[in-house]
Amino acid sequence: MIARGETGVPGDKSVTHRALLLGALAAGPCRFTRPLASLDTRATAAALRALGVKVGPLVEGRAVVVRGLGLRPPPFHAPRGALHCRNSGTTARLLLGLLAAHPFEARLTGDRSLRRRPMARVTEPLRAMGAAIEASEGERLPLVVRGGPLVPLAWRSPVASAQVKTALLLAGVAGGVRVAVTEPVASRDHTERLLRLLGVRVEVQDTTTAVEPPETLPAFEGEIPGDISSAAYLVAAGLLATSGELVVHGVGVNPTRTGFLRAVARMGGKVEESGRFFSLGEAAASLVARPARLKAIEVAPEEIPSMVDEIPLLACLAARAEGRSVFRGVGELRVKESDRLALVAANLAALGVAAHTEGDTLMVEGTDAPPAGRVTTAGDHRLAMAFAVLGTVPGAAVELDDRGCVAVSYPGFFRDLARVLHAS
Ligand code: S3P
Numbered sequence: 001m002i003a004r005g006e007t008g009v010p011g012d013k014s015v016t017h018r019a020l021l022l023g024a025l026a027a028g029p030c031r032f033t034r035p036l037a038s039l040d041t042r043a044t045a046a047a048l049r050a051l052g053v054k055v056g057p058l059v060e061g062r063a064v065v066v067r068g069l070g071l072r073p074p075p076f077h078a079p080r081g082a083l084h085c086r087n088s089g090t091t092a093r094l095l096l097g098l099l100a101a102h103p104f105e106a107r108l109t110g111d112r113s114l115r116r117r118p119m120a121r122v123t124e125p126l127r128a129m130g131a132a133i134e135a136s137e138g139e140r141l142p143l144v145v146r147g148g149p150l151v152p153l154a155w156r157s158p159v160a161s162a163q164v165k166t167a168l169l170l171a172g173v174a175g176g177v178r179v180a181v182t183e184p185v186a187s188r189d190h191t192e193r194l195l196r197l198l199g200v201r202v203e204v205q206d207t208t209t210a211v212e213p214p215e216t217l218p219a220f221e222g223e224i225p226g227d228i229s230s231a232a233y234l235v236a237a238g239l240l241a242t243s244g245e246l247v248v249h250g251v252g253v254n255p256t257r258t259g260f261l262r263a264v265a266r267m268g269g270k271v272e273e274s275g276r277f278f279s280l281g282e283a284a285a286s287l288v289a290r291p292a293r294l295k296a297i298e299v300a301p302e303e304i305p306s307m308v309d310e311i312p313l314l315a316c317l318a319a320r321a322e323g324r325s326v327f328r329g330v331g332e333l334r335v336k337e338s339d340r341l342a343l344v345a346a347n348l349a350a351l352g353v354a355a356h357t358e359g360d361t362l363m364v365e366g367t368d369a370p371p372a373g374r375v376t377t378a379g380d381h382r383l384a385m386a387f388a389v390l391g392t393v394p395g396a397a398v399e400l401d402d403r404g405c406v407a408v409s410y411p412g413f414f415r416d417l418a419r420v421l422h423a424s
Contacts, residue, residue, distance in 0.1 A: 001392050003241035005420040008249045009231045011036040011224030013409050014190050017044050017090045022194055024053040026068030028219035033063045035224050039408045040088040047095055052077035071216050074174050078104035085110040087337060087408050090163055092141060093122050097167030100131035101175035102147040109142040113337050113379060119143060122167045125155045129171055150175035160305040162187035169211045180210035187305045188256040193281030225252030225284035229309045230410045232260045233385045236313055237421050238289030239269045240320060240393050245290045246420040252284050259306030263314055267294045267321055294321035296366055301329025308332060312386040315344045318364040319353040320393060331360035338378035347375045347387060351398060370395030377401055381408035392421055
């Protein structure tokens with residue numbers, strides 16, 4: 001394949017969720033350009049509407065307006081039915097945080113994938129703040145939350161998770177109490193950046209983040225940077241191409257998210273950054289990717305949070321690299337939209353690549369042989385996109401059991417891939 005052409009990518013998923021949720025608490029209308037319009041962010045928008053917030057339609061290429069209701073007292077109305085978070089863990093966990101401060105009962109549910117994902121990591125600390133949360137199927141969705149007055153919290157999270165950290169910080173902001181969260185390794189910091197932009201005091205020391213609750217949040221607006229987690233697939237396709245170069249514009253390059261680019265550089269791939277701009281407290285840039293001969297990589301557990309969603313893709317790049325790659329400390333992949341750890345290894349093996357797991361470590365042996373076989377995505381968008389990229393190498397015959405699931409985070413993925421990759 002020849003890499004040639006330029007494209008943008010949809011808005012960052014994490015930043016879009018946060019902009020919608022904080023916008024709902026702001027003191028007036030907020031307008032965001034280039035939001036991500038996907039199944040996940042629509043789940044957040046729909047939940048906010050069910051809680052009495054006016055949120056405009058999320059449509060690709062259109063700005064979205066959120067009519068903020070103000071922060072005090074906690075502004076949401078009791079929803080009539082269950083809040084359906086669909087496939088979106090971010091929607092479920094962040095909403096739980098906000099609902100913990102609201103004095104009514106709400107029921108949260110999700111699709112089959114989300115109903116198997118662990119929620120104790122947020123329900124435990126939210127209970128410690130004073131929220132009543134009932135679970136009928138272990139600490140998983142569906143959950144019923146009844147919030148109310150909260151007490152301050154200092155919490156040590158056993159997992160490095162921005163969803164956990166953000167859920168607790170949002171509970172503190174909505175509930176008017178100080179919250180401090182300590183993580184084993186610092187996770188993505190989009191929430192902290194947005195809060196600071198809105199004048200909120202955020203203190204960070206090592207891996208502890210503390211937020212002083214504000215009395216109000218001003219209305220705000222801005223452009224959502226492109227999602228590095230989506231851009232990564234196109235960049236990887238450029239690295240695997242036989243010649244040419246491709247450009248992805250307007251990609252968020254927050255250092256807590258760019259572990260993929262650092263890993264690729266160590267593998268021998270050169271991705272250039274140009275034309276930096278800043279928006280909503282985030283840096284963004286154009287990324288230029290060219291074909292490269294890749295070599296194997298060893299990734300340490302401390303690096304994982306900065307590339308957590310890109311591990312399946314890095315594993316696919318490792319399948320084309322010279323030598324044996326080792327990814328340590330990737331246990332969290334088991335509780336993502338699918339058991340990504342098991343499925344990455346099994347799918348690579350199904351395509352003729354030697355890959356296996358040992359505890360929380362994933363090992364991939366690079367090969368020049370063209371990958372061929374059928375990939376089981378289990379409806380997981382990131383598996384579909386990672387293996388679609390692996391399927392672009394010369395001679396490959398990779399078949400996905402589901403292409404539609406990319407709509408969870410990147411509905412235009414196949415169109416954009418075709419825009420920058422051409423048959424040789
Ligand atoms: C997200 C955090 C990550 C990531 C998810 C989005 C967020 O999850 O996998 O896609 O927006 O906070 P964890 O922080 O739980 O690892």
